[in-house]
Amino acid sequence: MTSSAAAKIKQQAVPAESASRPALLLDWYDRHRRRLPWRAAAGERADPYRVWLSEIMLQQTGVKTVGPYFEKFLARWPDVAALGRASLDDVLRMWAGLGYYSRARNLHACAVAVLRDHGGIFPDTEEGLRRLPGIGPYTAKAIAAIAFDIRTMPVDGNIERVVSRLYAVEEPLPQAKPLIGVLAEMLLGPSRPGDSAQALMDLGSSICTPKKPACALCPLDDDCAARLRGDQETFPRKAPKKAGTLRRGAAFIVTRGDELLVRTRAEKGLLGGMTEVPGSAWLAEQDDKMALKQAPQVNGVTRWHRKTGVVTHVFTHFPLELVIYIADVAARTRAPAGMRWVPIATLADEALPNVMRKAIAHGLDI
DNA sequence: AAACCGTGGCA
DNA sequence: TTGCCAAGGTT
Numbered sequence: 001m002t003s004s005a006a007a008k009i010k011q012q013a014v015p016a017e018s019a020s021r022p023a024l025l026l027d028w029y030d031r032h033r034r035r036l037p038w039r040a041a042a043g044e045r046a047d048p049y050r051v052w053l054s055e056i057m058l059q060q061t062g063v064k065t066v067g068p069y070f071e072k073f074l075a076r077w078p079d080v081a082a083l084g085r086a087s088l089d090d091v092l093r094m095w096a097g098l099g100y101y102s103r104a105r106n107l108h109a110c111a112v113a114v115l116r117d118h119g120g121i122f123p124d125t126e127e128g129l130r131r132l133p134g135i136g137p138y139t140a141k142a143i144a145a146i147a148f149d150i151r152t153m154p155v156d157g158n159i160e161r162v163v164s165r166l167y168a169v170e171e172p173l174p175q176a177k178p179l180i181g182v183l184a185e186m187l188l189g190p191s192r193p194g195d196s197a198q199a200l201m202d203l204g205s206s207i208c209t210p211k212k213p214a215c216a217l218c219p220l221d222d223d224c225a226a227r228l229r230g231d232q233e234t235f236p237r238k239a240p241k242k243a244g245t246l247r248r249g250a251a252f253i254v255t256r257g258d259e260l261l262v263r264t265r266a267e268k269g270l271l272g273g274m275t276e277v278p279g280s281a282w283l284a285e286q287d288d289k290m291a292l293k294q295a296p297q298v299n300g301v302t303r304w305h306r307k308t309g310v311v312t313h314v315f316t317h318f319p320l321e322l323v324i325y326i327a328d329v330a331a332r333t334r335a336p337a338g339m340r341w342v343p344i345a346t347l348a349d350e351a352l353p354n355v356m357r358k359a360i361a362h363g364l365d366i
Numbered sequence: 367a368a369a370c371c372g373t374g375g376c377a
Numbered sequence: 378t379t380g381c382c383a384a385g386g387t388t
Contacts, residue, residue, distance in 0.1 A: 058384040065374060065383085099372030102387075136386045156384045201384060210382065211377070243380095270371065316371055354373065 021220060022189030022196060028219035029199035032206070036063065037070055039198070046194070048122040048147040049080045055139045056107050060100060063205070069098050080122065083108070084115030092273055092351040101272055101353070106134025124148045146194035153184045154197050158204025163187070164236035165208060168225035172237040180236075244318030249282040250291035251311070251356075253326040253363030254298055256333055259341040260360065261298065262350070270315070275350045277359060278339065279322070288323050296336050300329040311362045313355040320355065324363045 030042070038054035040046035053073060057066040072094060077083040083091070088108045095104035110132045114122055122143070123129050130140040141154035155163070160173065163184045169176050188196050207218045213232055215221050226232035254261035260277070267273050280286070280294035288306075295304060304325035311322040335341055342350060347360065360366075 055384060060371090060383055060385055061373075062375070062383045097373080099374090100385085102371065103385090106386080134386070138385055142384065154384075157382075158384070198384090205383090272371090314373085316373090317369075 021187055021223065024219045024223075025187060025199045025203070026189065026192060026195055029195055029202065032202065033195075033198070034063075034202050034206070037067060037074075045149070046147050048124075048143065050074070051143050051147040052080075052110075052122060052135075052139075053107075055142050056103055056110075056134055057098065059103060059139070061098065065098070069095070079120070080111050080114050081120040084111035084120070086111075088273075089351065093349060096274070096351045097354055097357075099353075101274055103134060105267075105273060109133040110135065122147070124150075126150060126152055142197065145197045149192075149194055151188060151193045153181070153188055153193070155181050155184050156201060158208075159184055159197070159200045160236055161210065162200050162204045162208045165213075165226040165232045166220060166224050168229060169235065170237060172239050174239075176236065244315070245284045246319050246321065247282040247284050248286045248288075248291065248321045248323070249280045250288070250294065250323045250325060251277050251279040251359040251363070252295055252304070253277055253324060253360060254296070254301065255326070255328045255344070255364075256341055257331055258344050260344050260347065260364075261296075261335060261339055262342055263339040271353045271355075273351070274353045274356070276353075276356050277363075278336075279359075282320055291323060292325065295325065296339070298327065298329060298336055299333050301327045303327075307363055309362065311355075311358050313358060315355075322355075322359055324359060326363050 033039075033042070036054075038046070038050040054066065054070055057069055073083075076094065077086060086108070088105065091108045092101065092104050095101065095107075098104075113132055114120060123132070126140045126144040129135050129143050130137070135143070138154050138156060141152045142156075144150040145152050145154060153159075155177070160177075160180055163169070163180050164176065167183050169180060169183070171179060184200070187200065203218070207214045211233060215224070215227050215232065218224070221227060224232065226235050252261075254277075262275050262277055265271050265274050265276050278296040280291040292304065304327055307324040307326060311324060313320045313322070344364070352360070
């Protein structure tokens with residue numbers, strides 16, 4: 001641990017009964033653990049492939065949202081070798097709608113690496129896992145603890161909240177991460193590190209919730225510094241984040257009979273590698289006239305019909321307003337360079353991010 | 367190291 | 378309705 005973290009621990013109120021916390025936590029987990037598709041039955045070792053797949057999908061994404069995607073992936077690619085042999089395009093199509101698309105690229109790259117460099121077997125150490133694409137400090141610890149029973153404590157958003165309340169951590173996030181990491185490790189007992197981590201996650205998800213925590217049901221209720229002070233809901237402390245600026249743009253819905261004109265976005269950056277309809281840049285300080293000037297040159301299109309209304313979408317760091325223009329062209333019209341026609345009937349199978357699904361739905365009145 | 371990177375649920 | 382939040386990683 002760092003010396004600064006050690007110094008901060010001395011400032012924390014650590015209740016005398018803290019030695020029993022790991023046992024209280026595991027007892028509670030044995031009675032109240034959630035049943036999740038990627039989670040092994042009590043007492044059984046989890047499948048590293050399922051643990052890894054679920055951890056990647058769960059990065060900044062809720063359990064409820066992940067469920068169907070996890071089942072779809074598992075049915076199509078039952079092990080890491082199968083996923084490593086899949087095409088990136090197939091993986092992106094299956095991932096469409098889940099967001100943070102660099103995760104899908106890294107997922108595929110990781111499966112390829114495990115297949116090629118590790119014979120299809122996941123490394124069984126935190127350090128080995130950490131070297132794989134898409135696996136950062138948190139995920140390496142989570143897989144190590146849950147799949148390989150290694151004594152380490154991953155700290156996700158749930159655990160940050162639980163621990164910051166348990167010890168009434170006054171330092172705001174993200175500065176408090178090292179301190180919270182050290183305090184979280186103190187909740188590991190002599191055995192079952194993976195269950196200890198999952199116990200804290202379940203506790204944070206079902207009892208120690210962001211608002212109106214159900215402290216009366218918490219196994220650590222009379223051992224929680226924030227609860228003793230009565231201000232548990234004010235933890236964790238957080239630095240306020242600045243709001244993103246509204247950006248505007250135009251999307252162009254070009255049909256050729258029952259087909260739609262699309263293209264593929266650049267590999268990196270926002271919605272990297274995903275399919276989109278042609279559109280203007282997305283900029284603050286851009287009006288409809290400027291956006292319309294960026295319409296693609298399509299043979300036979302002399303004027304655009306503007307759909308009434310706007311499509312709105314909120315990304316992590318900015319909101320977006322899209323104006324929609326439509327045009328229809330004759331059969332056999334060539335797609336402009338870098339673009340292609342796809343049947344509207346098969347759009348569901350395309351790697352279309354949700355913002356594009358919204359734009360297309362608005363343009364096509366569907 | 368701060369910014370970038372999606373989306374849906376929920377109060 | 379608006380803002381917060383979710384099993385973070387990469388650059």
